[in-house]
Amino acid sequence: MPKENLFKHIRSEDVILWAGAGLSLYAGYPSGTELKNIILNDLSQSEKTDINENLPLTDLTEEYCRLKLSSRNSLINILNKTFKDYTPLTTFLHEQIASIPHFKTIVTTNYDSLFENAYHGRSEKIFHSKHIPYLDKNKVHIYKIHGDLSDPDSIIITKDDYNKFFKSNLENNILWTSVKACIASKNILFLGYNLEDSNIQVVFDKIAEGLSLNRKEAFFIAPNLPQSKINWLIQKGIHYINLTGKEFIIELISNIKENIFQDFKNQIVTPDTFRSFTTSNNLKVNIESSESSYALKSISGKNGTLKYNIDFSLNENKNLENFFSGKEFGTVEINEDNLSKFRVTSESGIKILDNDSGRLKLKSKPTSILKIDLSFTNGYEIFSQDVEVYSSQHKIEMRLLLNAGLLLLDANPKPDSTEPEMKIKVSYRLNEKYTLRDGIQFFKTLSGITSGQDVTVRFHGGNSFTKSLSFFEPFHLHSSSILRYFENLKIIEHHHHLNFPEFSIDNITDEFVDHINCIGEVIKYGELLYEEDIEVKCRITKSEKAIQELININDDNKATPLIIDYINSETLNICNIDVEIGKHEIEILEPYISNLAEVIENRNSLVIIKSKVKKYKIRLKEPN
Incomplete structure (x- = not known):
């Protein structure tokens, strides 16, 4: 389809817009026929009898100048009054065209300044050969091939003007040569023309005359042309699209909006054009470049927020x-x-x-975001805590945004319920990694919320309340257990002058947790007393002295606490750091040898030591 092909050519920045008088009608400017009538009405009755009113515009203006004794002054004054001094009714359509950065070159036969004004300094007009060497490649080039009213000598309107313009031996032909160079490498879109205008037929002929059969495509936009005119366009190798200029521009902008991001991804459109179009539509794009391509890094709203x-x-x-x-x-x-x-x-x-x-x-978007302080009965406090509140007819959820993760308090309101209080459900979501300090804060807060103690909530702004929380036994025991583990890690970290990196509690065994708790609390208190039935096994070298010492251990009158030193210093991997813990020392209270008879009778050299009162102490000796 010609229209879809034209859209693709424009989105590829491969189209020159060629604009005629019909594109300015909506703003209140005259068509070619209406301009003829304006010029005729300027003649006296006697002058009108000397001119054929049915002449084409170029011939009519030629005759007008003849009647004025070859003076163009009156004709230029009419054009100034009609185009230069007139305030347009609206500039909507030209503003829309100016919002399409894919058009790099515009050629127009119009005398008005709608395009220049619509681009607001982002364009430069070209109507004389002396402008060609100074073209700014960063601006849209507007070729006014019928001249500009700022320079009356540049105006082309009479038949003689046309003949002079297209003569190859005149300097002004440099302008036409520049236009031909543009259209030789681009597709052409004719917009705002009526095939009844003789000057457009001259333009078509000159384009065909100057270009080979290998030229790119040409498209003609106009509503409801008769088939004879469509056939004429086909003979000229021009695609016809049955739309008004306004309808086409609106459809074109919609098509660009639909495809601009994909076009950039496929490198159909340049980064500058992509950025210009998105910016004019209140988007801010961040583009990063590599040696061979460009990629979109981020999108935001022009003022920061993307709607x-x-x-x-x-x-x-x-x-x-x-x-x-x-x-x-x-x-x-x-x-x-x-x-x-x-x-x-x-x-x-x-x-x-x-x-x-x-x-x-x-x-989900929170209903409100608050900042609060929390104070618990046990003295623990947390300040300037961010809280997100989510609510619907089905539930209310508060989220405490702690550094290590989320604490969630869910309440399910029951409008028909006679219960004085809503039941609250507690849950949490830990981040993948977090610091030891943040982990302690998290589980201290969770332990406080689930412990059943009172909590005072102070809102930043003045209001506060105190509430007795329910005791959530499983959560409280769980959080207290993890908190104990974290606090003992902190003791080990401080004692050994370390700084553990971010970590998580995933894949940590209960045995490892118990071992860390033991080490931390031994460091904190100096020693730990355990009340449990343990047995220590050690192999001895038999001698009379050794046997007597074992006998003395089992003699109540001679028994004293037994201290056992481990030979090797323990090294433990904590958070991917090898920590040299030191040597363990175990003191067994009221010890006895449970297999003394076997040892004495030479049946076993492995001594089993136990505590009569099922108590023992553990201490650590610092590594050398």
């Missing part, structure tokens, strides 16, 4: 239903199995994403 619309259709899914109904808050990811349609457009209508994205991630 956009999401249009999507979902297949049936219970989790999604709960999310959209407000039964669940948080983040939900919709993959291609649940997403049958997906489209994201900016507030101005630019398509940013569509089904090619494959998935969609949605996040």
Whole structure:
């Protein structure tokens, strides 16, 4: 289809816009026929009898000048009054064209200044050969091939003017040569022309005369042309599109908005044009370059906030239903199995994403965001804590945004319930990694909230309240256990002058946790007393002295606490750091040898030592 092909050519920055008088009619400027009538009305009755009113505009103006004794002054005055001194009714269509940075060159036969004014300094007009050497490549070039009223000598309107313009031996032909150089490498869009105008036929002939059969395509936009005129265009090798100029420009902008991001991705459009179009539509794009290409790094709103619309259709899914109904808050990811349609457009209508994205991630928006201080009965306090509140008819959720993760308090309101208080459910989500300090803060807060003690909440702004919290035994025991582990890690870190990196509690065994707790508390208190039935096994070299010492251990009258030193210093890997803990020392209270008879009778050299009172102490000796 010619229209779709033209859209692609324009989006590829491969089209020159050639604008005629019809494009300015909406602003109140005259058509060619109306301009003829304006000029005729300037003649006296006697002068009108000497001129054929049916002449084409070029011949009519030629005769007008003849009647004025070859003076162009009166004709220029008419043009000034009609085009230069006139205030347009509106400039909407030209402003729309100026918002399309894909047009780098515009050629016009119009005398008005609608294009120059619409571009607001982003263009330069060219109507004389002396302008050609000074063209600014960063601006849109507007070739006014019928001249500009700022220079009356440049105006082309009479038949003689046309003949002079196209004569190859005149200096002004440099301007036409420059125009031909442009159209030789670009497709041409004719907009605002009526095939009844003789000057457009002259232009077509001159273009065909100057270019080979290998020239690019040409397109002609006009509404409801008769078939004879369409056939004439076909003979000239020009595609006809049945639209008004306004309809075409509106459809074109919509087509660019639909494709601009994909065109940039496919390197059809230049980064400058991409940035210019998105900026004019209130988007700010961040582009990064490599040796061979450009890539879009980020998108935001022109003033920081990106406002956009999401249009999507979902297949049936219970989790999604709960999310959209407000039964669940948080983040939900919709993959291609649940997403049958997906489209994201900016507030101005630019398509940013569509089904090619494959998935969609949605996040609940909080009803309010607060900053609070918390004080617990046990003396623990936390200050300037951010809290997000989410609410719907189904539930209320408060999220404490701690550095190590989220603490969630869920309340399910029951409008018909006679219960004086809502039941609150506690849960949490830890970050993948966090510091030891942040972990201690997190589980201190969770332990406080689940302990059943009173908490005072102070809002930044003045209000406060105190509430007795319910005791959540499983959560309290769990959080207290992890808090103990973290606090003992902190003791080890401080004692050995270390700084543990970010970590998590994933894949940590209960045995490791117990060992860390033992080491930390031994460091803190100097020694730990354990009340449990343990046995220490050690192999001895038999001698009379050794046997007597074992006998003395079992003699109540001679028994004293038994201290056992481990030979090797322990090294423990904590958070990927090898920490030299030191040597263990175990003191067994009221010890006895449980297999003394076997040892004495030479049946065993492995001595088993136990405590009569089932008590022992552990101490650490610092590494050398």
